[in-house]
Structures are given as structure tokens and as C-alpha cells.
Amino acid sequence: MAAAATAPAPSLDDCLKLLRADRDEQKLAGLLLATKFCQGDDTDSILKVYRAVGSRFLRRLLMTGMGKTGNEKGSEDKEVYLRLSVTVLAAFSRVPEIASLAEMIDVVPLVAEVVSKLPEQSVAEECFEFFLLIAGASEQELAKFYEPKVMDALALSISTLPADSKSLELSTGLLQLLVNKLNMDMLCTATIQGLASMVVCLAKLFCVLQNAIKFDALHMLSSLLSLKNMLLFDVLRSIPTRVWATHIRVGVTSILQNRIVSYEKLQALLLADCMMSILGEDWLLQECDVSFQKEVMPVDKFVLLILESARVEIAVLLNELAYLKYDESPKSSTSREDSILQKQRSLAIAFSLLEKFIKLISSGAEDQLMRESTIMKAISGLNETIGIVLDFLQDSKDHRERKGDDLLAAVRIIGSYLAEAPHACKDKTRHLLGYILSIEGQDESSPFYSVCFMLPMLSQITLEADGCRTLASCEGYKSVADCLLKLIELAQVTNEDTGTIVLACDTIINFLNNRKNLQVQVDTGLTKFLRVLPLWAVQSSDLSIIILASCVCALILDLTSEQVLLSQSDFDISALESLSHLFVTSLDQKIGDDDRDLLEQQKMIISGYRRWAAKYPIISRIMQQALNI
Structure with a gap:
């Protein structure tokens, strides 16, 4: 009797028969039974169950649970169907062969809609497990997750998940996968638009969480924003409220003001640098109000926190770089080079941030939003850091090293600061100027960018005899001349902005104007510009460019004579005629009294003509005929 009363347990075959039946009731019974067989690593059983039930029924079951089929079901029935469909989808997705199928990927938007309705945690957990497994199985279809409707739904749900929940852990894994596989x-x-929603979601996690996921969010934000994608930046700028930016600010503050390893602080500084690329340098100065924060760091303190953090990292990194590069102790060359590259990348982050900070201070925007005492502290800190960077270059000079991207980056940050404060760190700068102008980037065959970075400062210090004397003592004017020649060559090919060319010309004009006071012999190699500048200027319709080129040429003519020029194989009468026409064009223009710079340059050309007219009969004749001088 007991044996007769005990019914045999349903087998997998019984389950498959129900799943293959025509009626939905039988399929549902089969699915409920299948949950017992779709567990663990029994891949074969799971595959058989999936093939038996079919993707169409699974989709219909999910839509019924969501109330999308048009058939009115009781709320309890819908809840059961929804739970069952999500559970089964999660189980099927544990098999990569199933998870990578197109029909599974097509379900992603529907499941995203489920999580956007903020279901109970058990359902949400299975939904995010489904997402994570699908994303990990199919790289080709990842774009489905970036679709605005999908990512908006995910972001809405993730931002409401409890901090210690399994769902948040799974969703963080999903976001990490999406960020890492982004190309x-x-x-x-x-x-x-979907990526922008991801940024907003991560910003909130970064702000409010105080666990390991906070750092995961930091790393993902840094990875996304450091792509410097203008489409993404434009969408982020267009978001009506800047709450996401405030979230990032609060998160950055939390990282920098606590005792956290240097790597994480560098990531926070990278994020701050990205924020200034998106919203401008004055992002640092924006007042913020976060309702759930009892205290938000005031602008003055936040600005100094960012600056001091960057300064500390720069000092440490420069010291470590110098040790790695110049220490004599034995160490694996591969290990040493890897460490150097890592330090150089980290240094680039801190330098970029410092450069934006210099731009902020020089813009004057901080005057109305920061106390004067804060500004003075910032300037003092910048002075100190530039001094440390100069010490690093002195160390490099002592070790006879002048090639490397880290050296070039050091010159760039020095040039950025000295452009605004040309007399800062005067003794160190003047002592190292010749070396600085000789520095090459790793891929450069001769110094170029180092000179470009220093031109704003050089064009200012050469207004005085002392600055010209410094340039002459290291023959830096030759470096400026070589740089100008290359700039003109590039401009003829790429039509680049002429701003840097103007700075180089201004420097040469200042230097030649002070030549007699310096009592130095100027290299006659500058005469090559008597051919180059007229050819460049004639292509421009900008009168200021034409007059500037004429002014440089007028001063160079003091260094030689017509007879000497014509004795050169690459200089002929046509070159003199081109030069003459350049002078005529420059002087045959009416300049308003309000444009003092152009008037001053015209006076220099006329004064030059009076000095050297007798030495240049061809030029003199053409100018007299055209201008009646």
C-alpha cells in the first residue's frame, strides 16, 4: 500500500513533454517544473529545456507579467508570471551558448523596463544577473545596453538600490563590463545619450556611497570622461540641472580630504580635470547645494584642496621619477621602464590639472568668488611647485638628459605659468633657459615644442634689455628662429592659427631692437627669413601679419647688405623685389591712431629704411618709386 501511494518524481523527459505541449497551461507547468532542472552546472539539461520552451513563449510570458499582452490578468497572476519569467531568463543566461543568442539580447529592453518599475529586491537581483550574463556573453550586441531607453531605465533603478544589496553589486559589475568593453x-x-545617463548614475553612486563601489564608480567615471568625446561632453553640458556635476564634486572632495592611497587620489584629480574640460575651469568655483549633505565644502577650501592635492602628487612623482631614472642601484630594466612610464602617465594627469588651474587664476574669474587670501595662497603654491619642476629639470640637466616626454611636459607647465608671471622663479629660469630650449619630446628629432611652450614668456622678458641679455647668453634667439621657421612651414601646410608665429616674431623683434644695447654679435643665419617671411605674409589678407613680417625683415636687414645677400646661391634679385613689395604693402596702409602696435611697427620699418637704404639700392629704388619716400 505504501509503495502504491508513493508517486515517482517527475523526470526531465516529463518536463520537456509539458514544455512542448500546445497549451500555455502545460508550458507553464513545465516551466515551474524546469526550475528544478535549471540549476547548477547541468548545461545539457538547461539547453534541452530552453529548446523545448522556445524564445517566443518566454517573451510572451514576460510581457504578460508586465501587463503588455492586452489580456487582463489579476495583479497576483501578473506578479507570478513576472517572477517566473525573470527567474527562468536568469537561469538560461547562465549558459553562454544561450546568453549570446539574438533572441535573448532582444529581451534586454523589456527586462530593463521591469527594473525601472523598481520591483522587489529578489526580482531586481535576477534582472541584473541576467544583464550581467548577457553582456558578458556577447560583445557584438553590447550597443543594446547603451540605447537611451535601456540605459535610462538601468540608471533609474541603480540609483535607488540599497548600498549593501546584491543587486547593486551585480549592477556595478554590469557597468564595469560596459565601460571596459566600450570602444x-x-x-x-x-x-x-545612454552613456550620459550612465555618467549621471555613476556620479550619484560616487557621491553617496562609502564602500568599495565608491571607488568602482570613480574608476568608471574617469575612464568614460577621459575619452574626451565631444559628443558625450555636449550631451552632459545640455543636461538641465547640474546635480550630477555637484555629485562628482562631493565625491572628489571625499577622496582628496581622506587618507587614501595615491592611485585613488590621482583618479580623483583626473576626474576633476575632466570636469573642467567639460564645464570650464570655473567648475571649481561653482557654489553647490546638495540636500542630503549636511555640509558642502566652501569654494575657497575646495579650490585649495584640489590645488594642494595636485601639488603634493607632482612633488612625489617628480622625486620618484628622478630616483628611477638616475639611481645607480641594480634593478630590472623592464621593471624600471614600466615604473617610469606609469609615473609619467600619472604626472601628465597632475600637470594637466595644474595647467587648467593656472588658466583659471589668470582669467580673473576667481576674483569675485574667492577671497584675496585664498588667491594669494594659490599663487604662492604655484610658485613653489614651478620651483620644484625647475629643480627636476636641473637634475635632468646634470645627468645630461634632454630628451623625453616627461621633460617636455615639465617645460609645458613651466611655460604656462611663466606666460602669466614671466618674472617668477627668475634666477632658476634664466639659469636653465638654454637647457629648457634644447629639450626634445620622445618623438622629436630637434627641439620645437619646448620653444613653443616658452614663447609667451620670452616675448615678454625680451621687452627689457635684461631679458634679451639672457636670451643672447644662451643663444636662445637661434632656437626661436629655428622654431619660427618650422612654424611657418607648418602654417603653409595646415593653415594653423598664427598666434604662436606672432609670439616668435615679437621675440625676435624685441631682441633685435635691443641688439646694440647688448653689444653682442648676432648670427647672420637670421637672413633666411628675408626669403621666407615675404612668401608667408603674401598669403595672408591680415594687415597685422603683413606689417609684422615686414618689421622683422626691416630689423634683419641691419645685419647684412645687398651685396652679401646677392652673393648667396639661394638669394637673387627676385627675392629682393618680393621683400621690397612687402615693405611697400606695409607702409601704404592707413592705420588708425587707436592701433598703437601697428603704428609702432610701421615706425620701425621706416626707421630701418633710413638706416640701411644706402646698403640696399634695389630695395631703396622700388620703395621710392612706390611710396615717394
């Missing part, structure tokens, strides 16, 4: 081909108008 430039995915950054298009179809996905960029």
Missing part, C-alpha cells in the same frame, strides 16, 4: 566605434549619436 570608439560605439561612441555615436545612437548611444551617446
Whole structure:
């Protein structure tokens, strides 16, 4: 009797028969039974169950649970169907062969809609497990997750998950997967809105959480924003409220003001640098109000926190770089080079941030939003850091090293600061000027960018005889001349902005104007510009460019004579005629009294003509005929 009363347990075959039946009731019974067989690593059983039930029924079951089929079901029935469909989808997705199928990927938007309705935690957990497994199985279809409707739904749900929940852990893993597998081909108008939603979601996690996920959010934000994608930046700028930016500010503050390893602080500084790229340098100065924060760091303290953090990292990194590069102790060359590259990348982050900070201070925008005492502290700190960077270059000079991207980056930050404060760190700068102008980037065959970075400062210090004397003592004017020649060559090919060319010309004009006071012999190699500048200037319709080129040429003519020029194989009468026409064009223009710089340059050309007219009969004749001088 007992044996007769005990029914045999349903087998997998019984389950498959129910799943293959025509009626939905039988399929549902089969699915409920299948949950017992779709567990663990029994891949074969799970595959058999999936093939038996079919993707169409799974989709219909999910839509019924969501109330999308048009069939009115009781709320309890819908809840059961929803739970069952999500549970089964999560179970199926544990098999990569199933998870990578197109029909599974097509369900992603529907499941995203489920999580956007903020279901109870058990359902949310299975939804995010489904997402994570699908994303990990199919790299080709990842774009589905970046679609605005999908990512908006995910972001809405993730931002409400409890801090210690399994769902948040799974969703963080999903976001990490999406960020790590993101490539430039995915950054298009179809996905960029979804990525912006991801940034907003991560910003909130970064702000409010105080666990390991806070650092995960920091790393993902840094990775996304450091792509410097203009489409993404434009969408982020267009978001009506800047709450996301405030969230990032609060998160950055939390990282920098606590005792946290240097790597994490560098990531926070990178994020701050990205924020200034998106919203401008005055992002540092924006007042913020976060309702759930009892205290938000005041602008003055926040600005100094960012600056001091960057300064500390720069000092440490420069010291470590110098040790790695110049220490004599034995160490694996591969290990040493890897460490040097890592330090150089980290240094680039801190330098970029410091450069934006210099731009902020020089813009004057801080005057109305920061106390004068804060500004003075900032300037004092910048002075100190530039001094440390100069010490690093002195160390490099002592070790006879003048090639490297870290050295070039050091010159760039020095040039940025001295452009605004040309007499800062005067003794160190003047002592190292010749070396600084000789520094080459790793891929450069001769110094170029180092000179470009220093031109704003050089064009200012050469207004005085002392600055010209410094330039002459290291023959820096030759470096400026070589740089100008290359700039003109590049401008003829790329039509680049002429601002740097103007700075180089100004420096040469200042230097030649002070030549007699210096009592130095100027190299006659500058005469090559008597051919180059007229050819460059004639292509411009900008009168200021034409007059500037004429002014440089007028001063160079003091260094030689017509007879000497014509004796050169690459200089002939046509070159003299081109030069003459350049002078005529420059002087045959009416300049308003309010444009003092152009008037001054015209006076220099006329004064030059009076000095050297007798030495240049061809030029003199053409100018007299055209201008009646």
C-alpha cells in the first residue's frame, strides 16, 4: 500500500513533454517544473529545456507579467508570471551558448523596463544577473545596453538600490563590463545619450556611497570622461540641472580630504580635470547645494584642496621619477621602464590639472568668488611647485638628459605659468633657459615644442634689455628662429592659427631692437627669413601679419647688405623685389591712431629704411618709386 501511494518524481523527459505541449497551461507547468532542472552546472539539461520552451513563449510570458499582452490578468497572476519569467531568463543566461543568442539580447529592453518599475529586491537581483550574463556573453550586441531607453531605465533603478544589496553589486559589475568593453566605434549619436545617463548614475553612486563601489564608480567615471568625446561632453553640458556635476564634486572632495592611497587620489584629480574640460575651469568655483549633505565644502577650501592635492602628487612623482631614472642601484630594466612610464602617465594627469588651474587664476574669474587670501595662497603654491619642476629639470640637466616626454611636459607647465608671471622663479629660469630650449619630446628629432611652450614668456622678458641679455647668453634667439621657421612651414601646410608665429616674431623683434644695447654679435643665419617671411605674409589678407613680417625683415636687414645677400646661391634679385613689395604693402596702409602696435611697427620699418637704404639700392629704388619716400 505504501509503495502504491508513493508517486515517482517527475523526470526531465516529463518536463520537456509539458514544455512542448500546445497549451500555455502545460508550458507553464513545465516551466515551474524546469526550475528544478535549471540549476547548477547541468548545461545539457538547461539547453534541452530552453529548446523545448522556445524564445517566443518566454517573451510572451514576460510581457504578460508586465501587463503588455492586452489580456487582463489579476495583479497576483501578473506578479507570478513576472517572477517566473525573470527567474527562468536568469537561469538560461547562465549558459553562454544561450546568453549570446539574438533572441535573448532582444529581451534586454523589456527586462530593463521591469527594473525601472523598481520591483522587489529578489526580482531586481535576477534582472541584473541576467544583464550581467548577457553582456558578458556577447560583445557584438553590447550597443543594446547603451540605447537611451535601456540605459535610462538601468540608471533609474541603480540609483535607488540599497548600498549593501546584491543587486547593486551585480549592477556595478554590469557597468564595469560596459565601460571596459566600450570602444570608439560605439561612441555615436545612437548611444551617446545612454552613456550620459550612465555618467549621471555613476556620479550619484560616487557621491553617496562609502564602500568599495565608491571607488568602482570613480574608476568608471574617469575612464568614460577621459575619452574626451565631444559628443558625450555636449550631451552632459545640455543636461538641465547640474546635480550630477555637484555629485562628482562631493565625491572628489571625499577622496582628496581622506587618507587614501595615491592611485585613488590621482583618479580623483583626473576626474576633476575632466570636469573642467567639460564645464570650464570655473567648475571649481561653482557654489553647490546638495540636500542630503549636511555640509558642502566652501569654494575657497575646495579650490585649495584640489590645488594642494595636485601639488603634493607632482612633488612625489617628480622625486620618484628622478630616483628611477638616475639611481645607480641594480634593478630590472623592464621593471624600471614600466615604473617610469606609469609615473609619467600619472604626472601628465597632475600637470594637466595644474595647467587648467593656472588658466583659471589668470582669467580673473576667481576674483569675485574667492577671497584675496585664498588667491594669494594659490599663487604662492604655484610658485613653489614651478620651483620644484625647475629643480627636476636641473637634475635632468646634470645627468645630461634632454630628451623625453616627461621633460617636455615639465617645460609645458613651466611655460604656462611663466606666460602669466614671466618674472617668477627668475634666477632658476634664466639659469636653465638654454637647457629648457634644447629639450626634445620622445618623438622629436630637434627641439620645437619646448620653444613653443616658452614663447609667451620670452616675448615678454625680451621687452627689457635684461631679458634679451639672457636670451643672447644662451643663444636662445637661434632656437626661436629655428622654431619660427618650422612654424611657418607648418602654417603653409595646415593653415594653423598664427598666434604662436606672432609670439616668435615679437621675440625676435624685441631682441633685435635691443641688439646694440647688448653689444653682442648676432648670427647672420637670421637672413633666411628675408626669403621666407615675404612668401608667408603674401598669403595672408591680415594687415597685422603683413606689417609684422615686414618689421622683422626691416630689423634683419641691419645685419647684412645687398651685396652679401646677392652673393648667396639661394638669394637673387627676385627675392629682393618680393621683400621690397612687402615693405611697400606695409607702409601704404592707413592705420588708425587707436592701433598703437601697428603704428609702432610701421615706425620701425621706416626707421630701418633710413638706416640701411644706402646698403640696399634695389630695395631703396622700388620703395621710392612706390611710396615717394
